[in-house]
Amino acid sequence: MAAINRDDVAHLARLAHIEMSAEELDRMAGELAVIVDSVKSVSEAAGDDVPATSHPIPLTNVFREDVVGHTFTAEQSLSGAPDAYEGRFKVPAILDED
Amino acid sequence: MTDATLSFEEAMEKYDPVLGFEVHVELNTKTKMFSSAPNVFGDEPNTNVNEVDLGMPGVLPVVNKTAIESSIKIGLALNCKIAETCRFARKNYFYPDTPKNFQTSQYDEPIAYDGYLDIELSDGTMFRVEIERAHMEEDAGKLTHMGGAAGRIQGADYSLVDYNRSGVPLVEIVTKPIQGAGSRAPELAKAYVAAVREIVKNLGVSDAKMERGNVRCDANVSLRPHGRERFGIRSETKNVNSLRAVEHAVRYEIQRHAAVLDSGEPVIQETRHWHEDTRSTTSGRAKSDADDYRYFPEPDLVPIVASREWVEELRATLPEPPAERRKRLQADWGYSDLEFRDVVNAGVMDEIEETIAAGATATVARKWWMGEIVGRAKNADVDPGQLGVKPETIVELNKMVEGGKINNKMAAEVLDGVLAGEGTPAEIVEKRGLAVVSDDGPLLEAIDAALAAQPDVADKIRGGKVQAIGAIVGGVMKATRGQADAGRVRELILQKLGVEG
Numbered sequence: 001m002a003a004i005n006r007d008d009v010a011h012l013a014r015l016a017h018i019e020m021s022a023e024e025l026d027r028m029a030g031e032l033a034v035i036v037d038s039v040k041s042v043s044e045a046a047g048d049d050v051p052a053t054s055h056p057i058p059l060t061n062v063f064r065e066d067v068v069g070h071t072f073t074a075e076q077s078l079s080g081a082p083d084a085y086e087g088r089f090k091v092p093a094i095l096d097e098d
Numbered sequence: 099m100t101d102a103t104l105s106f107e108e109a110m111e112k113y114d115p116v117l118g119f120e121v122h123v124e125l126n127t128k129t130k131m132f133s134s135a136p137n138v139f140g141d142e143p144n145t146n147v148n149e150v151d152l153g154m155p156g157v158l159p160v161v162n163k164t165a166i167e168s169s170i171k172i173g174l175a176l177n178c179k180i181a182e183t184c185r186f187a188r189k190n191y192f193y194p195d196t197p198k199n200f201q202t203s204q205y206d207e208p209i210a211y212d213g214y215l216d217i218e219l220s221d222g223t224m225f226r227v228e229i230e231r232a233h234m235e236e237d238a239g240k241l242t243h244m245g246g247a248a249g250r251i252q253g254a255d256y257s258l259v260d261y262n263r264s265g266v267p268l269v270e271i272v273t274k275p276i277q278g279a280g281s282r283a284p285e286l287a288k289a290y291v292a293a294v295r296e297i298v299k300n301l302g303v304s305d306a307k308m309e310r311g312n313v314r315c316d317a318n319v320s321l322r323p324h325g326r327e328r329f330g331i332r333s334e335t336k337n338v339n340s341l342r343a344v345e346h347a348v349r350y351e352i353q354r355h356a357a358v359l360d361s362g363e364p365v366i367q368e369t370r371h372w373h374e375d376t377r378s379t380t381s382g383r384a385k386s387d388a389d390d391y392r393y394f395p396e397p398d399l400v401p402i403v404a405s406r407e408w409v410e411e412l413r414a415t416l417p418e419p420p421a422e423r424r425k426r427l428q429a430d431w432g433y434s435d436l437e438f439r440d441v442v443n444a445g446v447m448d449e450i451e452e453t454i455a456a457g458a459t460a461t462v463a464r465k466w467w468m469g470e471i472v473g474r475a476k477n478a479d480v481d482p483g484q485l486g487v488k489p490e491t492i493v494e495l496n497k498m499v500e501g502g503k504i505n506n507k508m509a510a511e512v513l514d515g516v517l518a519g520e521g522t523p524a525e526i527v528e529k530r531g532l533a534v535v536s537d538d539g540p541l542l543e544a545i546d547a548a549l550a551a552q553p554d555v556a557d558k559i560r561g562g563k564v565q566a567i568g569a570i571v572g573g574v575m576k577a578t579r580g581q582a583d584a585g586r587v588r589e590l591i592l593q594k595l596g597v598e599g
Contacts, residue, residue, distance in 0.1 A: 063160070074142060089194070
């Protein structure tokens with residue numbers, strides 16, 4: 001049985017704000033199932049002695065000293081904004097996702 | 099619509115409260131968590147940002163080392179274990195307060211975990227609050243809702259976003275469920291948040307100003323019938339941003355939950371918004387799919403490894419813990435146990451310390467803060483420290499009182515003037531004509547009059563017959579209706595006539 005089904009894909013699409021048609025959901029459920037199953041077989045290849053990794057390069061503690069660098073002006077910050085008002089980004093009021 | 103509530107006493111008779119807190123602490127690093135833009139409050143909107151804070155495509159965040167060290171210090175001060183290895187994770191959600199559509203946070207690997215804090219209640223009772231974890235994350239931008247009712251999101255037409263706060267380093271401190279507080283739950287809530295605030299301020303890692311949002315509290319409350327082990331359904335009250343509000347919000351939610359349970363309905367698991375004006379909460383939104391944050395390890399950041407040597411180095415820099423500091427301050431100031439506890443409970447210990455540093459004695463500092471200022475704060479319904487009284491003002495007022503320039507009653511009036519923004523104490527004394535009339539002024543006038551009325555007696559005194567002075571003193575005493583100091587009058591007469599007593 002596939003690790004991901006059509007309902008999962010519909011759920012993810014909604015969370016990701018992606019509109020998908022019924023056909024797209026069907027097709028994507030099939031494609032994603034293949035990907036998820038492939039990942040699963042990779043997981044099986046890695047034994048318990050292999051720790052989970054989030055990064056392919058064995059680096060840790062890449063830090064920056066706490067020194068102030070460059071900043072934008074308000075004009076620069078807003079230069080790509082679809083709408084702005086008094087130096088701030090203007091966006092639709094959204095209540096349902098707080 | 100107002101929710102039904104039971105009286106607190108009735109709620110306590112029927113139910114046992116369980117609390118939990120998430121306290122967000124903004125660190126006072128010079129720069130942001132993942133970018134070199136300045137971490138400064140209150141500047142022109144969208145100017146303390148660069149491409150990382152605005153979530154531009156293709157940018158690379160880099161971790162602020164000082165923020166990591168501050169987070170480890172907080173963990174140590176909360177008696178936590180420090181993770182040898184931890185990672186950042188993406189918390190995915192769509193909301194305009196983050197331009198990236200995710201918040202960089204920590205999920206399954208917090209930097210600090212399994213700690214505790216011993217909290218002293220107002221009567222000296224100790225209560226241990228267990229800390230689940232303290233994790234690092236970034237603050238979000240600030241939304242201002244326009245149109246609709248008074249800046250609330252309900253009915254707003256649109257929102258304006260300032261990303262200056264976006265990326266400010268945060269440490270979120272999460273407690274384990276707090277059981278057994280009973281009717282002291284509201285007090286414990288306030289004392290816990292106060293203790294966290296004191297710790298981060300004492301560590302110097304946060305400005306810890308609640309009115310600026312440096313320390314923010316989300317309070318979880320649930321009720322269960324006495325004797326039942328299973329927890330009830332909880333509500334999470336957000337926007338609780340003063341110590342008094344924490345106490346009031348917990349009390350209110352206990353009363354509201356009790357009424358819901360009494361009606362036979364289940365409590366809804368939801369976010370509640372605290373409103374200081376009505377001292378009540380309103381429903382935010384129910385927990386839903388939107389809470390499916392799809393956390394995953396942040397691919398742009400490598401793991402943090404806190405070597406034991408590094409942790410011990412940081413531990414060695416920790417300042418005196420607050421509990422020990424209190425003991426030292428009490429000894430330094432010479433306050434009795436009761437006096438000191440009253441000071442702590444009134445929330446003016448730091449203010450008294452600052453006032454003493456500004457030049458006041460411990461007695462004077464306590465007199466002012468516990469007398470005039472605490473009373474005014476109560477009337478104004480704010481924390482005493484938020485009233486705006488500066489230590490220098492107290493020192494100046496006290497000097498004026500001790501110098502005999504004004505009396506205590508006038509000093510209180512001058513303080514009102516300072517708080518009303520009328521100027522410095524000296525300016526207000528001048529403007530309001532408050533200075534005590536100098537003793538000698540009216541006396542000298544009365545002496546002149548008495549000498550003029552009895553020129554022969556004046557001559558006798560000038561001639562050396564000092565015992566004749568009684569007649570002049572008598573005249574002055576009569577003119578001042580007996581309120582003059584006869585000894586001082588005698589001195590002044592002799593001075594005036596140039597005669598040795």
